[in-house]
Amino acid sequence: MTEQAKDQQAKQSLKPMAGVKILDLATMLAGPFVSTILGEFGADVIKVELPGSASSSRQHGTMTGTGSSMVWLSEQRNKKCITLDLRTPKGKELAKRLIKDMDIVVENFMPGTLERWGLGYDVLKEINPDLILVRVTAYGQTGPYIDRPGFARIAHAFAGLSYLAGEPDGRPVMPGSTSLGDYITGVYGALGALLAYTARNRYGVGQYVDIGLYEGVFRMLDEMISAYAKNGFIRERLGADTTNHVPHSHYQTKDDQWIALACTDNKMWQRMCKAMGREDLLAPDRYEKMAQRIKGRDEVNGIVSDFCRSMNRDELLAHCFKLEVPIGPINNVADIHVDPHFLARKNFVEILAPGEGPVTVANVIPRLSETPGEIKWLGAKFGEHNMEIYRDQLGLSEAEIAELKQTGVI
Numbered sequence: 371m372t373e374q375a376k377d378q379q380a381k382q383s384l385k386p387m388a389g390v391k392i393l394d395l396a397t398m399l400a401g402p403f404v405s406t407i408l409g410e411f412g413a414d415v416i417k418v419e420l421p422g423s424a425s426s427s428r429q430h431g432t433m434t435g436t437g438s439s440m441v442w443l444s445e446q447r448n449k450k451c452i453t454l455d456l457r458t459p460k461g462k463e464l465a466k467r468l469i470k471d472m473d474i475v476v477e478n479f480m481p482g483t484l485e486r487w488g489l490g491y492d493v494l495k496e497i498n499p500d501l502i503l504v505r506v507t508a509y510g511q512t513g514p515y516i517d518r519p520g521f522a523r524i525a526h527a528f529a530g531l532s533y534l535a536g537e538p539d540g541r542p543v544m545p546g547s548t549s550l551g552d553y554i555t556g557v558y559g560a561l562g563a564l565l566a567y568t569a570r571n572r573y574g575v576g577q578y579v580d581i582g583l584y585e586g587v588f589r590m591l592d593e594m595i596s597a598y599a600k601n602g603f604i605r606e607r608l609g610a611d612t613t614n615h616v617p618h619s620h621y622q623t624k625d626d627q628w629i630a631l632a633c634t635d636n637k638m639w640q641r642m643c644k645a646m647g648r649e650d651l652l653a654p655d656r657y658e659k660m661a662q663r664i665k666g667r668d669e670v671n672g673i674v675s676d677f678c679r680s681m682n683r684d685e686l687l688a689h690c691f692k693l694e695v696p697i698g699p700i701n702n703v704a705d706i707h708v709d710p711h712f713l714a715r716k717n718f719v720e721i722l723a724p725g726e727g728p729v730t731v732a733n734v735i736p737r738l739s740e741t742p743g744e745i746k747w748l749g750a751k752f753g754e755h756n757m758e759i760y761r762d763q764l765g766l767s768e769a770e771i772a773e774l775k776q777t778g779v780i
Contacts, residue, residue, distance in 0.1 A: 384741045385412020390567070392474045393465075394418060394449060395456070398427050399549055400522075400583055401478030401506040402445060403556025404563060408474070409448040410734045410743035416468070416759060417449040417750070418456075421778050424752045436725045438749060443723055444731040446749035452760070453753040453780045456487050460779045465489060467764055470497050474563050478506040481516045491578050502566040503578040504559050510582035520583050522551035529587035530594060537609045554586035616663040617642070617674045620700060627683035628700040631674065636660060638696055645693045646677045723748045756780060 390413040394405040402417070409415040419425045431441035455461040466489075469475060475494065477484060484490050491503050505511055508520025526532045526545055536543040562579035570576055588595075597603045605613050610620035615634050622628055633639045636659065643649050650656065651673070657663045663670050678686060683699060690697045699705065706712050720728040734743035760766045760780065774780045 385743070386738070386741050388412035390414065390473045391471060392416070392476065393468055393472045394476050396476050396478040396506065397425055398430070398478070398521075399441070399445060399552035400555040401476050401504075401559070402427065403553060404476045404504055404506065404559035405449065405474075406445055406447060407556065407560040408563060410745065411738075411741075412743070413474075415449040416755070417446060417451045418454050418465075419451065419752065421453040421455055421753075421775075421780055428749075428752070434723075434726050434729075436723070436751075438751075440729070443726070443729055443748040447721075447731070448746050449750060450755035450759065451750040451753060452756050455779055456489060458777075458779050460774065460777070462488055464760075464764070464774075464779070466497055468759075469494055469501065472498065472501060473567065474502045474504060476504045476506070476559070476563075480519070481505075481507055481511050495576060498576070500570055500574075500576045502563055502570065502576055504563050505578055505580050506555060506559055506583070507581075508583045510585065511580045522549040522583065525551035525555075525583040525587050529584040530591055531587050534591075534605060534607055536607045538607050540607070542607065551583055551587050554590065555581060555583050558586040558589075611667070611671070614664070615660065616667050616670050619671060619674075621675050621678035623678050623681060623683040623686055625682040629678060629683060629686065630698050630700055631678075632696045634696070639663065641693050641695045642674070642690075645690050645695050646673070648673065648677075719745065721745055721748050753780070 387408050390408065392405045392408060392413050392415045394402055394415055394417045396402045396404070405413070405415045405417075417425075425442070427445070428438045428442045431439040433439050434443065454464060456465050491505075494501055494503060507516070508518055508524065509515040520528070523532075523544065526535075527542075529551070531545050531550075532542045534542075535545040559579065559581055562581060566577050566579055594605055597605070612618045615632070617631055617633050617639075620628050620630055631642070633642050639657070639660075640652060643651050651670075652658050657666060657670055681689065687697060687699060701709065707718075712718065717733055718730055719733045720730050723729045729748060731745065731748065734745060756775075757771065760771050760774070761768065766774075771780070
């Protein structure tokens, strides 16, 4: 191996979050996803579950032969799992001992829950002034709705996304059968933790991060609130279309497949017209400008639809790619599994899970050229790391640990 290769290998063994200690008290998906992201880049994450009552995310999704779900194996990657009942005096004491040595704590209980347990931010800050507490809830820590429960579906609806999803004359639909709001919140929570960690290193202050499940979804609805505030425009459901661009939709091909087309400006439309052999549509009195195309949405969509229906999908894609038309296939997961680009980019990988064998999971993003993230292991077994944390880290004797287990503290 050359010196350059050795140097590159040494760099790639470094992790941006190496040495950062995180206690993950959260349940289900949004909160835990915060620490999952940070754990992929080297943070040492301890995941806490209630003794005798494994996290509900272990049973959420497709079950495996080992009693855990695919969601658990994938989204709790790289975490050490312990059991601890924070509601008991002894459990609270152990939590405080752990938190004293933590950089970040993540929780997603209903507002006021940690406070009732005597573990509110004011208490934790006394124990560890540098602590960063990430608080993920349905509606945030303030406001009239803080006591309402919520999940991703509710967040999509409350934030305004579900209202936009569906056909114009139909009911609002789920924007994809995924917990999009949970993942968006997890990303924003991880960003908040990183910002707070940077601020702590720069200014010497610990703080808490407050995010409601709906807020990340709302933040991604581009100009919707601005347009309404300016002129009262309420964006409505447009099915596969979008408000500000035409043609910008999904179209069926001759072989009954579907493609996505995105002519977001006049230049892209010019390319599409050339691909269709319809450069007459670029005349000043036809559809040269976006405003004209928006006004003539139905006719423009009809022209594009007829063109797409004249070719099979792969033929249409190849034809449009040559002219740099922004077009792509609408993939299902089977398509993704064999797509050469997904494979070349290693967007999913097989990881060996003890007792389960190889499990395919989404890979780490984003890619860092010098200090990339990695998946060390998938979601651990219930209480798998109790001895490592309580005996080796906190220094408890095996007799003390046995008593804690017998009394239901761990």
